[in-house]
Amino acid sequence: MPANALVSSCTSASVIIGPALAGFLATAVSPAWILGLDAVSFAVLAVQVGRLGNVAGTTATAAPIGSGRSAAGLNLLRGQPELLGILALTWFFNFLYGPVEVALPLHVTEDLHSGANLLGLYWTLFGVGAVLGALSAGALRRFPLRPVTLGIVAGWGLTLVPFGLGVPAGVSLVCFALGGVVYGPFTALSFTLFQDRTPAALLTTVLAVRSAALLTAAPVGTALGGPLTAAMGPRTVLAVSGIATIALAVAGAAARVRGRRPPAPRPV
Template identity: 60%
Template sequence: MTRAAGLVPAAYRPALAHRTFRRLFLGLAGSYLGDGMSFVAVAWLAIELAPQHTGLWVGAAVAAYTLPGALGALLLGRWLRRLPAPRALLADNVLRAVFLGAVPLLWAGGLLDPTTYVVLLAVSSLLHAWGSAATYTLLADLMPSEHRLAANTLVSTLTFAATIAGPAVAGVLVSSVSASYVLGLDALSYLFLAGIIVRTSWPTAQSADPVDRAAARGGLALLRGQPALLGLLALTWIFNLLYGPVEVALPLHVTDDLHASGSLLGLYWALFGVGAVAGGLAVGALRQLPLWPVTLAIAVGWGLSLVPFGLHAPTALTVACFTIGGAIYGPFVPLSVTLMQAESPPEHLASMLAARSAALLTASPLGTALGGPITAALGPRATLGGSGLATMALAGVAALVLASRKGDR
């Protein structure tokens, strides 16, 4: 035990020594693994249900799995902000478990059609933004301030780790059984986390509400007076918007262009996760680099990793590029947050970060929703390559704006 503890970096030992944190960490690990499997299964089941017009239905399904969470964050705040964080997290997990669990039951009974499927996904995701916010609120309540960064990093790394294991498992399962049963496993993972929440004694809440519309509106007003930060938010929002079509086009690229099985789709996402974990852990080495140039370089690098799809490159090359793309993509979020922390007035940082979270809740899901008709019109390869070129163009425009601001100064 002592030798194993010695392998853990010192910064993470206090968090892992906290019994309640370990219980929450275990529950989140199971839940995130289920989400990782759904990363493949949601799109694959849409393909099974709608062999015609697959691009539109895949886009609708992937968007329904995420986009309603943004609506729930804004529309249900009056009621949900009064809930303690454990109850908000429990409500999200129970809702996800019930409606995702209905998918394999209806499939087995021959009652599942594309419209019903999209509705079930949409309802299941309605509270997910609140559940995510409640998770980090619990971490703030559990850990003293000097250990919160380590706890947040451990939980954030789980997401990318689940992107490694989940798609690999799901890729094998959807090739042998219906993808609906993979979503059933995701539902069970939410029940697992819900059980841990119910059986754990949580501390009295001390932190502020995780999502607050008033704070978000105030933060947006403050951002309008900070052109650099408003530009950073715009860059991050568009970057995430342009990423959205990838989640629609990639499964269709595997099925329509390559005529391959779900195992290949799982391999793409698993290796993306490997790259993202490696890139995220390497962020510490980038601290001494200028953050704006590094952030723009990440946008260019991610765009370049998608271009080979549009050039009809061999599958082995696109798999390698997508892996490298994961390593490039992984650090973008922590670097953009660090940049906002560095340039925000300290007294307004919380409001500005709240505004950032509220705005970004819509970006990737909206891009995913648009990805359906775009992929149907252009085809998967052109959509993937076009997303890469558009992301590179975004970085170029941002670089020109930064250069002009420096010239004005």
């Protein structure tokens, strides 16, 4: 848990710096130049990763995962309702987050009649909250992880609902910052749940399947967010995303309660 929380905190910290820097640069240069600078930064990262190739080659002594272990990992995932439930919850959570990526910028420009500075402030405050939340993930280990994870999902949804009520920008900024605090521990907690419930020999395979499945969630949600925002408006999409996320948490809690019930006795 502490290691997962540290990785999650580093990721959230990047959300603070990136949007804040973009908002500052947008006042001085064209957005096209900012996108070009972003592309150059990826090229620099690619070069740096390439320089690590020899180091990776000397440390990777484990044998590659064969088809037998891959099949065993997939069978384990299919045979573990709890793991499948965690994966489904995480997938739909990321999926319902996707429309926020589309609706929030349009909410800033169309509903609030503002620009890049305010949008950067939204994401910066979210990032600050997410860092604080991720750093608190270690303390949450004292509590049952499944209920805490469901509470995080419901809490994130609640912070989006005020957007649909037409609250002032200052109120929605506070809500988005609180959303970051709530969202921050989720990645570390969900990852830890998978690690705790997977045999060490199959952990790499199971986590690879998890990552492959989750890669589709946010892009699909973002693609759906485009037509939804055009049809319903950004403010409504943000609120609907929040309400749907709360419903997801309720469904997850109901599934957990059903799973803990003892089977009904068969009639003689």
